[in-house]
Amino acid sequence: MRILVHDYAGHAFPTSLSRELAARGHEVVHAFAGSLQTPRGDLQRGPGDAATLEFREIPMDPEYPRYKYSFRRRRSMEIRYGHAAADFVRQWKPEAVLSGNTPTETQEPITRATVECGGRFYYWVQDFYSLAVDKLLRKKIPVAGGFIGAWYRLLDSRQFKRSSGIVTITEDFTPILAAEFGIDPSRISVVPNWAVIEEIPALPKDNDWSRRHDLHDKFVFLYSGTIGMKHNPAMLLELAKRFRDNPSVEVVIGAEGIGAEWLRRESAGAGLTNLRILPYQPFAELPSVLASGDVLVGILEEEAGVFSVPSKTLSYLCAARPLLLAVPQENLAARITLDHGAGLTVAPRDMEGFLTAAGFLHDSPNECAEFGKKARAYAEATFPIGKTATTFEKILTAKS
Numbered sequence: 001m002r003i004l005v006h007d008y009a010g011h012a013f014p015t016s017l018s019r020e021l022a023a024r025g026h027e028v029v030h031a032f033a034g035s036l037q038t039p040r041g042d043l044q045r046g047p048g049d050a051a052t053l054e055f056r057e058i059p060m061d062p063e064y065p066r067y068k069y070s071f072r073r074r075r076s077m078e079i080r081y082g083h084a085a086a087d088f089v090r091q092w093k094p095e096a097v098l099s100g101n102t103p104t105e106t107q108e109p110i111t112r113a114t115v116e117c118g119g120r121f122y123y124w125v126q127d128f129y130s131l132a133v134d135k136l137l138r139k140k141i142p143v144a145g146g147f148i149g150a151w152y153r154l155l156d157s158r159q160f161k162r163s164s165g166i167v168t169i170t171e172d173f174t175p176i177l178a179a180e181f182g183i184d185p186s187r188i189s190v191v192p193n194w195a196v197i198e199e200i201p202a203l204p205k206d207n208d209w210s211r212r213h214d215l216h217d218k219f220v221f222l223y224s225g226t227i228g229m230k231h232n233p234a235m236l237l238e239l240a241k242r243f244r245d246n247p248s249v250e251v252v253i254g255a256e257g258i259g260a261e262w263l264r265r266e267s268a269g270a271g272l273t274n275l276r277i278l279p280y281q282p283f284a285e286l287p288s289v290l291a292s293g294d295v296l297v298g299i300l301e302e303e304a305g306v307f308s309v310p311s312k313t314l315s316y317l318c319a320a321r322p323l324l325l326a327v328p329q330e331n332l333a334a335r336i337t338l339d340h341g342a343g344l345t346v347a348p349r350d351m352e353g354f355l356t357a358a359g360f361l362h363d364s365p366n367e368c369a370e371f372g373k374k375a376r377a378y379a380e381a382t383f384p385i386g387k388t389a390t391t392f393e394k395i396l397t398a399k400s
Helices: 012-023 071-092 104-116 129-140 142-162 173-181 208-212 234-242 258-269 283-292 311-318 332-339 351-363 365-382 385-397
Strands: 002-007 027-033 053-058 096-100 120-125 165-168 188-190 219-224 249-254 275-278 295-299 323-326 343-346
Touching: 002 012, 002 071, 012 027, 012 053, 012 311, 012 385, 027 071, 053 071, 071 104, 096 104, 096 385, 104 120, 104 129, 104 142, 120 142, 120 385, 129 142, 142 173, 165 173, 165 385, 173 188, 208 283, 219 283, 234 249, 234 258, 234 275, 234 295, 234 351, 258 275, 283 311, 295 311, 295 351, 311 323, 311 332, 311 365, 323 332, 323 351, 332 343, 343 351, 343 365, 351 365
Parallel strands: 002 027, 002 096, 027 053, 096 120, 120 165, 165 188, 219 249, 219 295, 249 275, 295 323, 323 343
Antiparallel strands: none
């Protein structure tokens, strides 16, 4: 079967699905956008990959990172990218297309092209882009924002109706799809996201990467991943301030973009020497990067609610380190962490609670070890790709 897996962002975990589907004999193209400023997976075919697997980078305007936070400029680039992706669909003519992490107006031509070619389109719902845009623009430009938000909702509704099936990452999305878009729950399959545990072993803190960055003998609060509109980088700044007089503690952030730049300016202004900002690291280095952390930190704003599940926390669970999350308590990341004893969580705006929890983890090595052990146990029980690939294979090969 010819399957196109389109992961706009080029994240790590969808690549493992494409690799496994190809290993099972399917002809798979894994497509992604070029020029994005985001953590990437291994997006090249390796010696162990099936011959039926191809990675296809679809060009994005190289100026995109510069205008990522300019809605008007970014929108035109995303639309052009969507048409380029649709052209590839028409050229390759896949039988099934699974597309996620994709802006609404980018997704539109991809869904149309798939249906025009006689293929089946499956909308992989990672978050609700249209609802986020609607909410944001209604705040910024109340009257016009309402009309623009309605347009994005309409586009999503059309795309859901064109889809042969809808795949969501959490059951929390099912009532939202029903209430906001009128989707019959029988059309929805829930497949939780995962991390590429096969490629993220639990490593010792003293490793080549930590030594290259002089972190092997420090207590490290590590944040790795995107810092965007759904995050509050001030919490990381305050974390560094809380430990500024302790030379054995560093706050290390592997990120790029507006949040990282803000932190760089603010930490310099505050004279902090214990907050270090690094660019995104290659995926091959991720196990060593995560192992260098003593506590792995994740942040989401209150408005994210159940709408966004940060994939970084799933990779964190593989590393056998305790998690410290400032996220809505109803968010899936918080529920996993609490239900499985993988770390501590606080509300997104609870700065003092966040700093108190950080202090507790710093002072409690035995508890940290237990949190890390339980985190890894959950990952080993949940993330191996075989079962997940079987679920997707059944979804994608079923005739609608």
